[in-house]
Each structure stands twice: as structure tokens, then as C-alpha cells.
Amino acid sequence: MSKKVFVIWLCICFLCCGCSAMGETGKTQLEESGNSQPQLIIGSDIYRPFFFQDDNGRYVGIDVELAREACRRLGYSPIFKWIDWDNKEEVLESGVVDCLWGSFTMTGREEEYLWAGPYLYTRQVVMVKNTGGILNLSDLEGKKVAVQIGSKPEGYFLNPAAACKVSRVITFSTLDEVVTALKHNYADAAAGHESALAEYMQEEPGMYRILEEGLMSVQLGVAFVKDGDQEMADVLTEALDEMCEDGTTEKIVEKYGLNPQALVWGGEAKGHD
Incomplete structure (x- = not known):
């Protein structure tokens, strides 16, 4: 890194620290209900409006709500973990998290991970x-x-x-x-x-x-390790597809003020193949 770029980076970090109050990196949040259920540890960085914390420190966002609902349907208890996105491969490979779920583009990365989805465009x-x-x-x-x-x-x-x-x-x-x-x-x-x-x-x-x-234009997916649990990826894909078809995903997207036709259906009419 050149000296000039380093100075820019240092200044930006200082400015961001001054306007950010998101808590400690790596904060893990276990859902209150269903603790006896199998857990799915979900990793993401802070990326509004998909994954962030509200004023009470609770994780919220489009992907957080999609994950909660998909896990409910599958009988899993989601655990949300804020990770350093630079180290996403390391935390995934080491098992710190089970999957990466935070507005993660699967387009062009199809062979790098085992994917569930796509679920949004x-x-x-x-x-x-x-x-x-x-x-x-x-x-x-x-x-x-x-x-x-x-x-x-x-x-x-x-x-x-x-x-x-x-x-x-x-x-x-x-x-x-x-x-x-x-x-x-x-x-x-x-x-x-x-x-x-x-x-x-x-x-x-x-x-x-x-x-x-x-x-x-890209598709978003949920990334598991390349040699991970194919059955888990398949059932999660099925749950996410069902949520699109029954209108659940559209309602969540609309809640955050975004256009469901573009984000859920890729700009096509509802019910596209």
C-alpha cells in the first residue's frame, strides 16, 4: 500500500469511527426462541439494508429477516455473527460460521462455494x-x-x-x-x-x-464451504424459493423501502421461470 493510499485509508477509518456506533466486531446474537433446535451460524458484515443493528443492538435487515423465516420453516435456530468481511473465507473454512449471508453475490463465484439460492437480484x-x-x-x-x-x-x-x-x-x-x-x-x-x-x-x-x-446485474446467494452439506444447501434453497412464491420475500423487501419487482424477480413479472 502506498503512503498516500494509507493516509487516505487512515482518515476514512477515523471518520467512520466518529459516525458509527454499531458495537464490537464479532458480536454474536442468538435468537431467544428455539435454543433446543439445531443452530445455523450466519456470518456477515454490516451492510444496510441487508444486515445491520437497530438502536437496541438487535440484528435486523432484509437478509436477517429472510434468514429468521427460512430457519423457522426448517426447524433451525439462527445465530447471527458480525464478521470482518476481509476474512470471510477464513471464518467459513474454520467453522466459525456455517454460512455467509449478507448481500453476497454468487454470480461469477458459482464454483468457489456451495450455494443456496439465488434468492434476490x-x-x-x-x-x-x-x-x-x-x-x-x-x-x-x-x-x-x-x-x-x-x-x-x-x-x-x-x-x-x-x-x-x-x-x-x-x-x-x-x-x-x-x-x-x-x-x-x-x-x-x-x-x-x-x-x-x-x-x-x-x-x-x-x-x-x-x-x-x-x-x-447479479444474483445473491447464501455461501457454504465448497465441500459442505449439500442437503442443507438444497433444503435452504427450497425454503427460500417457497418464500418468494408465497409473497414472504416481497413483504420483507417492501418493509425496507425497496422495489420487490426488481430485487425479488429481477425486474421480470412475478412468477418468472
């Missing part, structure tokens, strides 16, 4: 400040883009064949840090899941906008 997009002159992806030429480390946008912009050649890709551990870099002009743009970035737009109306042209 989303786009990877670019968010910029309203005051800037960036209107299209082509306007990112020579600009600095902030992304979460290991994310699909990071791979997109670091690809030599990428359509737009940015001057620098700055990586951070969390999406909070990514957006903070944009807010304080350490980066010209931030890239990530559209539904997650929309949360930041709602928090500060008029400050940001998302470019109409997306980077890619």
Missing part, C-alpha cells in the same frame, strides 16, 4: 455526488473510485479489459468507509450494490445520485 452500480460532472460510466475515465475489498466492482475496475479506465481503485473493508471516501472527496465515485447505496442516498437527500448505466 440486484445491480452493481456507481454512485457519485450530484455536484460533480460525472453523468455516465465513460466520465469515470481518469477518476478515483472507492470500492469494498473483494467486491465485484473491485474486480470490474481492475480488469484490464474494463470499458472505462479509472486512475485509481481505492479499496476499503466496509461500505461505510467507501461512501465516506466519496463524501469527503477522497474518491470521485463509489461502487457497490444498488440497494445498499440507495440507503446512503436516503440518509442525505440531494447529495448523491446513481448512474443510470450499471456495472452488472
Whole structure:
């Protein structure tokens, strides 16, 4: 890491610490009911509106509610564990968590994990400040883009064949840090899941906008170790499919102010194959 990039990273971490009160990393939360049931330990980082903590320190979000309902149907008790996303492979392989479930893109990673799903669809997009002159992806030429480390946008912009050649890709551990870099002009743009970035737009109306042209459309899934329990992945996929078909997933998505047609059905009419 260059000295300049390290200084930027240090400043962003300081700013994020000042505006964040999410508790201690690695906090585990056991559901109150069903403690005699088999447990499913679910790992994720803080990623609004999918996985975060409310004012009482309880884990909430789209993925948290989907997991609670799927586990209820399968007779499991979910345990939610906040992990360092940089170390997700390590905590999964070591058995610290049973699965990764937090707006995790399975598209392009199909052979890296054993997957349950897909259960939601989303786009990877670019968010910029309203005051800037960036209107299209082509306007990112020579600009600095902030992304979460290991994310699909990071791979997109670091690809030599990428359509737009940015001057620098700055990586951070969390999406909070990514957006903070944009807010304080350490980066010209931030890239990530559209539904997650929309949360930041709602928090500060008029400050940001998302470019109409997306980077890619992706599917979200629940990741288990590659040689893991195939039966568990299969029954979880079945439960998630049932939740889509009976309207449960749509209700949860709508509760968090997102468009179910896009997120649940990928922009297609309900009941698509």
C-alpha cells in the first residue's frame, strides 16, 4: 500500500469511527426462541439494508429477516455473527460460521462455494455526488473510485479489459468507509450494490445520485464451504424459493423501502421461470 493510499485509508477509518456506533466486531446474537433446535451460524458484515443493528443492538435487515423465516420453516435456530468481511473465507473454512449471508453475490463465484439460492437480484452500480460532472460510466475515465475489498466492482475496475479506465481503485473493508471516501472527496465515485447505496442516498437527500448505466446485474446467494452439506444447501434453497412464491420475500423487501419487482424477480413479472 502506498503512503498516500494509507493516509487516505487512515482518515476514512477515523471518520467512520466518529459516525458509527454499531458495537464490537464479532458480536454474536442468538435468537431467544428455539435454543433446543439445531443452530445455523450466519456470518456477515454490516451492510444496510441487508444486515445491520437497530438502536437496541438487535440484528435486523432484509437478509436477517429472510434468514429468521427460512430457519423457522426448517426447524433451525439462527445465530447471527458480525464478521470482518476481509476474512470471510477464513471464518467459513474454520467453522466459525456455517454460512455467509449478507448481500453476497454468487454470480461469477458459482464454483468457489456451495450455494443456496439465488434468492434476490440486484445491480452493481456507481454512485457519485450530484455536484460533480460525472453523468455516465465513460466520465469515470481518469477518476478515483472507492470500492469494498473483494467486491465485484473491485474486480470490474481492475480488469484490464474494463470499458472505462479509472486512475485509481481505492479499496476499503466496509461500505461505510467507501461512501465516506466519496463524501469527503477522497474518491470521485463509489461502487457497490444498488440497494445498499440507495440507503446512503436516503440518509442525505440531494447529495448523491446513481448512474443510470450499471456495472452488472447479479444474483445473491447464501455461501457454504465448497465441500459442505449439500442437503442443507438444497433444503435452504427450497425454503427460500417457497418464500418468494408465497409473497414472504416481497413483504420483507417492501418493509425496507425497496422495489420487490426488481430485487425479488429481477425486474421480470412475478412468477418468472
